[in-house]
Amino acid sequence: MQHLEVRELSLAFGGVQALRKVSIDAARGGITAVIGPNGAGKTSLFNAISGFYRPQAGSVWLDGEDISALKPPRRAALGLARTFQNIALFRGMTVLDNIKLGAHVRTRTGLLSALWYLGPARNEEIRIREEIERRVIDFLEIDHIRRQPVASLPYGLQKRVELARALAMQPKVLMLDEPVAGMNREEKEDMARFILDVREQWDVTVLMVEHDMGMVMDICDHVHVLNFGEVIAAGKPAEVQADPEVIRAYLGAGDAETLRRRIRGEAGAA
Amino acid sequence: MQGLIEFIEISLTGLGMGGLYALTGVAFVLIYKATRVINLAIGEMLMVGAYLFFGLAAGLALPWWLAILFALAGGGLLGLLLERAVIRPMLGENPISVFMVTIGLGSILVGLVELIWTADPRRLPQFLPDEPIFLGPVFVFPEPFWSFVIAAAVIGVFVLLFRYWRGGVALRATALDQGAAYAMGINVPRVYALAWMLAGMIAAGAGMLLGSIAGLSPALALFGLTVLVVVIVGGLDSVPGVLLAGILIGWIESLAGSYLGGEYEHLVTFALLLVVLLVRPWGLFGTPEVERL
Incomplete structure (x- = not known):
C-alpha cells in the first residue's frame, strides 16, 4: 500500500x-x-x-x-512532518528549544501540572528530552551546537536543525x-x-x-x-532522466535527440 | 532630607502606576506578538473590566473576591468574543484596516458602558487594603503600593507561563514563525484566541486596580493612550521592553506631575515618545523591522 x-x-x-x-x-x-x-x-x-x-x-x-x-x-x-524551502526555524530560540518544539505535538501536559512542574509534566519532559538527545541530536551530529541560538548558525546547519525538529515529531x-x-x-x-x-x-x-x-x-x-x-x-x-518530455520541460522545446546531444556536449548539435 | 523623602514618595507612587502600565502593556504585547494586531481598544477593554467589577460588586452585591473572579472571567470572555467575531474575519486584511477596526471597537465598548452605567463617575468598592504604608520614614499610598505588588506578581506568573506552559510555548512559537508553528502541530487559530483571552483577563485585572486608584468613569479608557506610549517606547514585540518602559513612564509621569504640575504629565510622556520615535522608532527593545505606527 x-x-x-x-x-x-x-x-x-x-x-x-x-x-x-x-x-x-x-x-x-x-x-x-x-x-x-x-x-x-x-x-x-x-x-x-x-x-x-x-x-x-x-x-x-x-x-x-x-x-x-x-x-x-x-x-x-x-x-506528517515537513521542512520548508526557506528555513522556518524559530529564530531567537536555541537549537535545543527548536527541536523540543517538534516534540510539542506529542506532549499532553495541562496547565496546572506545567505550572507546578509536577510528576507527569516532569516525567514527560525527561522522557522526551532523553529521546531527543539520543535519537535526534546525536544522530544528526549537532551535539556541539545545541545551546546556540539558531540564527547564529551557518545555513547548512540550520537546514540540519530543521530536519532534527521534524524528526522530533516522530x-x-x-x-x-x-x-x-x-x-x-x-x-x-x-x-x-x-x-x-x-x-x-x-x-x-x-x-x-x-x-x-x-x-x-x-x-x-x-x-x-x-x-x-x-x-x-x-x-x-x-527512466525519468531519459524521458524526452522531461528533457523538454527542463531545457525548452526542440528536438529531444538534439537536446540530449547538446547536454552531452557533442559537437555538431545546434 | 525632607526633599529626598518627598522625592522617594513621589517615585514610589509613580512606580505604582508604572506597574499598571507594564501590566496593561503586557496584554498589548501579547496580542501583538501572537496575532500582529495593534489593538487600540486595550484601554477600553481595561475600562470594561473595571465596570464589570463595579456591576458585580456594587450592583449585584457579590462578595468582592467573587466579583473579581467573575470580572476576570468576563474580561477573558470579551477578549475571546472580540477575536472570534471581529478580528478573525479580518485575518489577512491590511494591518491598517485591522488597526482601524480596533479603534472602532473601542468606541463601541465606551458606548455600551455608557448605555449601561451612564457616563457619571463612580467609586469602586474598596478591595485593596487601605492602611497607609510606611517604609521607614517614607509614606506610600496604599492603592498604588498594592497595585504594584499585584501587577508584579501577575506579570511574574505570566513570564513563567510563557516559559514553561505548553500553551505559552505554543504562543512564543507562533509569534516567531506562524507557518512553522502550524506545521509543527500547533493549533494557530487557538493560539490567537488564547492570546486575546489572556489579554482580556489581564486588561480587566489592570482595570480594577486602576479604578480603585483613580475612580471609575468611561474616561478610564484614556489610560490606553499612555499604554500605547509605553509599548512604543519599549518595543511593540518585547515583553521586557514593555516592563521597563512601563515602570519608567509611570515614574517620569509622577515626577512631572508633582514637580511641574499635573498638566505636564502627558506633555512629558508624549515628549519622550517623540524622542524615542526619532531616535529608535522600533523602541528600546523591539525588533527593528517591526512595522511603525
Whole structure:
C-alpha cells in the first residue's frame, strides 16, 4: 500500500492554475522525489499536502485514510512532518528549544501540572528530552551546537536543525522541501547521507522536492516530474532522466535527440 | 532630607502606576506578538473590566473576591468574543484596516458602558487594603503600593507561563514563525484566541486596580493612550521592553506631575515618545523591522 497518496489534486489561485489533477504517491519506507522547473507547482503541492492550501479538487491520503479535510495541526499529529524551502526555524530560540518544539505535538501536559512542574509534566519532559538527545541530536551530529541560538548558525546547519525538529515529531512521512538548496558540495553529501540514514533507522517514508538532479538520482527510489502544475512523468530516476518530455520541460522545446546531444556536449548539435 | 523623602514618595507612587502600565502593556504585547494586531481598544477593554467589577460588586452585591473572579472571567470572555467575531474575519486584511477596526471597537465598548452605567463617575468598592504604608520614614499610598505588588506578581506568573506552559510555548512559537508553528502541530487559530483571552483577563485585572486608584468613569479608557506610549517606547514585540518602559513612564509621569504640575504629565510622556520615535522608532527593545505606527 502507498503510504502517502495524492489523488487528482487541483489548486488554483484566482486565474492561476497551480496544480492540475496531480496524482503522486510515496511508497512506504521509500524515498520519493518531486522534481520540476521553477514555478512547476512543487511547493504548492507540498503546501496542499500539509494542509496550508485548500485544493479545489482532489484528495490526500495518509496510511489509507483520507486527510483532505484536516487542518495542518491534525495532519502533523497523524505523523506528517515537513521542512520548508526557506528555513522556518524559530529564530531567537536555541537549537535545543527548536527541536523540543517538534516534540510539542506529542506532549499532553495541562496547565496546572506545567505550572507546578509536577510528576507527569516532569516525567514527560525527561522522557522526551532523553529521546531527543539520543535519537535526534546525536544522530544528526549537532551535539556541539545545541545551546546556540539558531540564527547564529551557518545555513547548512540550520537546514540540519530543521530536519532534527521534524524528526522530533516522530513522523511517519517526512516531507523535505529542497533539503540541499544553496548548500556546498560537502554539505550536500552530509545531508544526503542523513536522509538515507533517517530512512534506515527511523522507518519513515520520505517525500522530497529537490532541484539538485545529482542528489535525486543518487538517493531516490522513485521520481515524479511536475511541469506547469501537471505530472508529466513518473518512474525510476534513470527512466525519468531519459524521458524526452522531461528533457523538454527542463531545457525548452526542440528536438529531444538534439537536446540530449547538446547536454552531452557533442559537437555538431545546434 | 525632607526633599529626598518627598522625592522617594513621589517615585514610589509613580512606580505604582508604572506597574499598571507594564501590566496593561503586557496584554498589548501579547496580542501583538501572537496575532500582529495593534489593538487600540486595550484601554477600553481595561475600562470594561473595571465596570464589570463595579456591576458585580456594587450592583449585584457579590462578595468582592467573587466579583473579581467573575470580572476576570468576563474580561477573558470579551477578549475571546472580540477575536472570534471581529478580528478573525479580518485575518489577512491590511494591518491598517485591522488597526482601524480596533479603534472602532473601542468606541463601541465606551458606548455600551455608557448605555449601561451612564457616563457619571463612580467609586469602586474598596478591595485593596487601605492602611497607609510606611517604609521607614517614607509614606506610600496604599492603592498604588498594592497595585504594584499585584501587577508584579501577575506579570511574574505570566513570564513563567510563557516559559514553561505548553500553551505559552505554543504562543512564543507562533509569534516567531506562524507557518512553522502550524506545521509543527500547533493549533494557530487557538493560539490567537488564547492570546486575546489572556489579554482580556489581564486588561480587566489592570482595570480594577486602576479604578480603585483613580475612580471609575468611561474616561478610564484614556489610560490606553499612555499604554500605547509605553509599548512604543519599549518595543511593540518585547515583553521586557514593555516592563521597563512601563515602570519608567509611570515614574517620569509622577515626577512631572508633582514637580511641574499635573498638566505636564502627558506633555512629558508624549515628549519622550517623540524622542524615542526619532531616535529608535522600533523602541528600546523591539525588533527593528517591526512595522511603525
